[in-house]
Amino acid sequence: MSRKPQVNFRIKPEGKDGFSNIVLDFAYQKRRLRYEFGQSVKPNDWNDNKQRVKNKLTTTNDGKFALNDMLDNLETACLRAYSEALKDGIPDPIILKRTLDLLIDKNHNKASDPNKPTLFTLAQRFIKGEIKFKGKDKSKETLDNYAAVAKHLLEYQEYSKSRVDFDTIDLDFFYSYVNYLKNIRNLKVNTVAKDIAIIKVFMGEAVDLEYTDNMKFKHKKFSYNEEDTEHVYLTEDELAKLYALKIANKKLDEVRDLFIFGAWVGLRFSDFSNIKPENIIQIDGDYFIKTITQKTKELVIIPCNPVILEIFEKYTDRPNKLPKTISNQKFNDYIKDVCKLAEFTEVGRISARPKDILADLVSSHTARRSFATNYYLQGFPTIDLMKITGHRTERSFLKYIRVSKLDTAKRLSEHIKANWSKKLFVLGS
Numbered sequence: 001m002s003r004k005p006q007v008n009f010r011i012k013p014e015g016k017d018g019f020s021n022i023v024l025d026f027a028y029q030k031r032r033l034r035y036e037f038g039q040s041v042k043p044n045d046w047n048d049n050k051q052r053v054k055n056k057l058t059t060t061n062d063g064k065f066a067l068n069d070m071l072d073n074l075e076t077a078c079l080r081a082y083s084e085a086l087k088d089g090i091p092d093p094i095i096l097k098r099t100l101d102l103l104i105d106k107n108h109n110k111a112s113d114p115n116k117p118t119l120f121t122l123a124q125r126f127i128k129g130e131i132k133f134k135g136k137d138k139s140k141e142t143l144d145n146y147a148a149v150a151k152h153l154l155e156y157q158e159y160s161k162s163r164v165d166f167d168t169i170d171l172d173f174f175y176s177y178v179n180y181l182k183n184i185r186n187l188k189v190n191t192v193a194k195d196i197a198i199i200k201v202f203m204g205e206a207v208d209l210e211y212t213d214n215m216k217f218k219h220k221k222f223s224y225n226e227e228d229t230e231h232v233y234l235t236e237d238e239l240a241k242l243y244a245l246k247i248a249n250k251k252l253d254e255v256r257d258l259f260i261f262g263a264w265v266g267l268r269f270s271d272f273s274n275i276k277p278e279n280i281i282q283i284d285g286d287y288f289i290k291t292i293t294q295k296t297k298e299l300v301i302i303p304c305n306p307v308i309l310e311i312f313e314k315y316t317d318r319p320n321k322l323p324k325t326i327s328n329q330k331f332n333d334y335i336k337d338v339c340k341l342a343e344f345t346e347v348g349r350i351s352a353r354p355k356d357i358l359a360d361l362v363s364s365h366t367a368r369r370s371f372a373t374n375y376y377l378q379g380f381p382t383i384d385l386m387k388i389t390g391h392r393t394e395r396s397f398l399k400y401i402r403v404s405k406l407d408t409a410k411r412l413s414e415h416i417k418a419n420w421s422k423k424l425f426v427l428g429s
Contacts, residue, residue, distance in 0.1 A: 005029070005082060007075040009051040014043050017128040022071070026078055026096065033093040037074065037104055039067060057154050063120025063164070077103045117211045119165050122202055123150040131205060139295040149198045156180050166212035169203055174222050193226040230350035232361045233370040233401075238344065239263050243307060245342050252341070254323035255334040257311050261322060262367030265302045266375075266388045269364035270294050273325045280304075280312070280321065287312075296390040332363045373401040 005028035011020035019040040026033040039060055047054050051071075058067045081099035085091035125131050126146040129138055138146075156177055157164045164173070174196070181192045203217040216222065234242070243260050247253040262272040271293050279291045287304040304312070312321040326334075339359035346358045353361065372389050376382065382394055391397035 005079070007078050009071055009075075011041060011043060011046050015040075017130065018042060019128060020046070024074055024078065024100070026082070026093075028082060029090050031090065031093055033078070033096050035074075035078075035097055035100055037070075037100065039070065041067070055151075057151070057158060059120060059154055061121050061124060063118050063154070063157075073103065074100060117206075117209070119153070119169070119202060119206070120150065122206055122209075122211065123153070126202065126205075136297060139297075141295060145194060145198060149195050149202075152181065152185070152195055153177075153199075155185075159184065166203070166206050167214055169199065169214060170216040171219055171221060178224060189224075190226045193224045196222070196224040230352050231369055232349050232358065232366055233373040234263065234362070234366060235370075236374050238342075239370065239374075242338070242342050245338075247338065247341060252334055252338050255326070255331060256338045257314065258323045258325075258331070259335050259338070259364070259367050261308060261311050262364070263370045264305055264308055265289055266368055266371035266385075267291070267300070267302075268293065268295060268368060269328050269331065272367070273328075273331070273364075275320050275322055277320050293390055298390055300388050300390070302388055328364055335362055335364065335366075336360055369401065372397070376401050 005026065008025045010023050010025055012023060014020050020043050021036055021040045024033070024035040024037065026035070041053055041058070045054050045058065046052075052068045056066060056068055059065060060067050060070055077099055078096060081096050082091060085095055123146060126138075127143055127150060129143055132138065153164050159180060160176065162168070162176075178192060178196070181187045181195060182189075187195075200217050200222070203212070203214070206212045207215065239260060242256060245256065247256060258273060262269065265272055267289075271291060275289065275291065279289055281288050281290050287309060289302040289304060289308075290299070292299050315321050315323060318324075336359055339362045340357075342359075344358040344362070347356065348354050349358050349361060350356075368389070372385055375385055382397060386392075386394070386397050389397065389400070391400060
């Protein structure tokens with residue numbers, strides 16, 4: 001007995017843009033229909049077993065329909081067309097294709113041009129990295145942020161039962177959307193601010209591409225300010241104590257070494273945890289780290305101090321002379337355990353979490369902040385530090401470093417002592 005014909009959905013190999021086209025595959029009585037209908041998905045978002053997108057909120061490229069609903073409708077239409085055509089003999093695949101074409105045209109031509117760009121189709125171009133700034137590729141972090149905002153907009157559209165597109169982005173949308181993010185989704189202030197900023201980027205590009213003439217997103221009230229969040233850094237004495245700590249646990253020992261390495265090179269975790277042998281160079285007898293940063297795509301060259309050279313020596317059997325890389329999340333968990341072993345129990349380091357001990361405030365990013373802040377406090381030129389940290393403006397750099405009020409008071413105290421000693425010398429001479 002022959003098996004009943006079944007519709008399957010498969011994805012093609014991943015394209016250069018990171019997306020795979022979805023294909024309807026229908027085999028029946030020694031014939032086969034392979035039908036592409038202009039929809040694509042990231043391979044990691046596809047469930048091979050269920051043959052559907054993992055996130056049910058994912059929409060078609062034009063943002064009008066849930067993608068899984070479209071797949072359901074195509075499957076139903078294909079099987080129905082096959083059953084009806086079977087009355088007149090085994091149907092040719094072209095007959096079934098015409099039925100599916102009619103379904104696609106019907107759904108995508110409702111009161112609009114199916115090829116007309118929408119906010120969601122434009123967002124997809126951003127997410128795929130197609131739209132660049134001055135020809136430069138965006139970082140993976142930035143592309144992920146675009147995807148997060150598109151997801152939030154889709155969820156808001158579902159929640160509010162209101163259409164989101166170029167012509168609906170106005171102050172009324174702004175107030176409603178911010179309320180949704182804050183009070184329904186319970187997102188943090190800086191996440192909301194990032195969403196609004198990216199929506200304005202989408203809309204600005206839409207205006208440049210002449211997709212819309214809606215300029216209401218330019219209104220002075222259409223903005224949301226970030227909070228000046230507090231983060232800790234470790235002093236050089238604290239870094240020295242951490243480095244000298246004897247750790248029996250091999251995993252924690254390697255995490256400590258990688259953190260110390262990051263605190264003396266000033267790179268982001270994504271960069272310092274992925275240093276390769278070719279990034280370690282020797283010039284005139286001295287060793288340097290030479291790499292292109294993942295986020296800003298800038299070349300940086302950083303001298304290796306004695307501590308870094310000791311770490312290289314400790315891991316000389318490793319190809320990159322460094323501990324094995326682990327995920328950022330695991331690293332953040334383990335480095336807190338390391339700092340507890342070092343008895344970093346000071347409380348009140350930041351006002352936002354006054355009862356938290358220092359160890360619980362340390363993360364992978366603390367290493368980079370420690371580098372920038374410690375060298376800044378030593379009077380190292382800001383413009384030179386910025387070449388390593390990648391900050392483009394002094395204002396953004398000064399917001400980044402973690403100089404506490406006590407640090408400032410100590411620096412002022414040292415300044416006063418130095419200047420008054422000179423004045424007293426002059427007065428007494």
